[in-house]
Amino acid sequence: MHLHKKHSKSSYQPQDRLLLLKGGIEYFELLRDLILTAEQSIHIQMYIFRYDNAGQMVMEWLCQAARRGVSVYLLVDGYTTHLAFNILHRIESEGVQVERYEPLFKNGAFYFGRRMHHKIVVADGRRALVGSNNIDDDYYGSLSHPAWLDMALFVEGTVAGELERICVQLWNKEAARNRPMCQTTQQVRYLEKGVERISVRVLRNDWVRNRNDIWKSYFNLLSKAKEEVYLVSSYFLPGKRLRRQMKLAACRGVKIKVITAGLSDVLIAKQAERYLYPWLLRNHIEVYEYQDSILHAKMGVRDGRWLTLGSFNINNISTYASIELNLEVRNRPFVRRVQQELEQLIVAHCTPVSPDHYLHQRPFVRLFERLCYNFIRILLYVCTFYFKRERFGNQ
Known part of the structure; x- marks a missing residue:
């Protein structure tokens, strides 16, 4: 008999600031601000991080932050994101730490459908972006190629600290084999006068x-x-x-x-x-x-x-x-x-x-x-039937 630990839900917490962002330049400009003004740590967890024009731009921001002494942790999905060895070597030499979440044939089980689908950015445990945006030219857009329509929330407050703890937990799970554990940033809290606080x-x-x-x-x-x-x-x-x-x-x-x-x-x-x-x-x-x-x-x-x-x-x-x-x-x-x-x-x-x-x-x-x-119904079943066995048999 296998017992399952019951997960407690996060509670609503009043936040200092909350903004709705659309994708494209609006999202990437705020992303740049988060990275370049971070003082202690940056956590990025992305389903897709392609090394195209948008990806190179974001990677350069991360390298700049790392050179300033900011701890930078980039976790990407092991199936959808592939960074060449020479690229990994260069960015890691700059101080950016990179891990892949469960590469398809290296995780001890063939779990094709179970991927890390997060799109999270957290700076200093007090500012964060959460949405549907990946790092890719399609999400940045151009005059001839409009950006995909995505939406994200920028949050400033205690929820960012909770998001950082989630990032640290998942990072440590993947990185425990070959590098020291990272720690949660000590949060710096402040509240602007007159700003309405929103429950998140x-x-x-x-x-x-x-x-x-x-x-x-x-x-x-x-x-x-x-x-x-x-x-x-x-x-x-x-x-x-x-x-x-x-x-x-x-x-x-x-x-x-x-x-x-x-x-x-x-x-x-x-x-x-x-x-x-x-x-x-x-x-x-x-x-x-x-x-x-x-x-x-x-x-x-x-x-x-x-x-x-x-x-x-x-x-x-x-x-x-x-x-x-x-x-x-x-x-x-x-x-x-x-x-x-x-x-x-x-x-x-x-x-x-x-x-x-x-x-x-x-x-x-x-x-x-x-x-x-x-066809899609069959494909979804093929991608998920393993997990029903895992849930009831091997937890």
């Missing part, structure tokens, strides 16, 4: 380790909604239980708006999403496709008073495989401003999906969408 908490998802806090937050978002819900999601493939809550909420009169990608970097996933559109529309759920670039943001908003934002996608990979992290915000003025921005996004940059479209859809197109949907 950290939620994590790692089903293998019996954590499903973010999935529960989306379940509660739908089950407790009274007026309106906004779901912004790339790779939107909710499981049966979340779809049931969406249907029940709509039956209660809750207005649900789903913003998905019009353009996608994973075409088969986009067609699988579109297979669900008729079901959503039959249940009086509004669907909008973002048109300006690829939508990569992940956010849920409820009743103008609560939101969750981070790395978690509404699909079974995030639910049952990947290691995810979101911030959850409870504050009416802040969330209402975010909701207003989403309404502006829908009006100016999205195309509504009309039920009439499916009345005139060609049968072979619908068949193709169904095949894509079933």
Whole structure:
């Protein structure tokens, strides 16, 4: 018999400062400020860190910080991020410490689907960025190639210290084999006069380790909604239980708006999403496709008073495989401003999906969408069935 340790949820804590950022230059400019003004430590945990123009720029900032004596820890996913040996040698010689999270064939088990999906930056244990942004030219953008639509939260306060402790814990797990353990920074606390403090908490998802806090937050978002819900999601493939809550909420009169990608970097996933559109529309759920670039943001908003934002996608990979992290915000003025921005996004940059479209859809197109949907379901199962055994057999 195996006993599972119950994970306690993070509690809401009032923060000194909270900002919503979009992707592109806005995100990278704040990232630069975080890195170049850090005094003690920088923790970066990224699913994708490519050594393209954007990656080289960020790496140079990290090297500058390391040369100033700042402790720099970069943890990247071992499957999606590959840095050449000569690059690793150069940046490590500058003082940047780099680790890969569970390289695919070096972790003692073939767990393809379980990846570190974090997108976290923490400076000095008191300022942090959490969102859906990776380090890659696609996320920075250019005049000819608009940045993907991502969203992040900049937080200043005690939650940043909690995020740093999470980073240290995961870093030490990967680095224990070949380098000394790093420590949590002693937090420097201050509060600007007249600044409204906003309640924020950290939620994590790692089903293998019996954590499903973010999935529960989306379940509660739908089950407790009274007026309106906004779901912004790339790779939107909710499981049966979340779809049931969406249907029940709509039956209660809750207005649900789903913003998905019009353009996608994973075409088969986009067609699988579109297979669900008729079901959503039959249940009086509004669907909008973002048109300006690829939508990569992940956010849920409820009743103008609560939101969750981070790395978690509404699909079974995030639910049952990947290691995810979101911030959850409870504050009416802040969330209402975010909701207003989403309404502006829908009006100016999205195309509504009309039920009439499916009345005139060609049968072979619908068949193709169904095949894509079933293929993705099988793929998700292949990527997660190992973990069900791990959870119940080897914890």
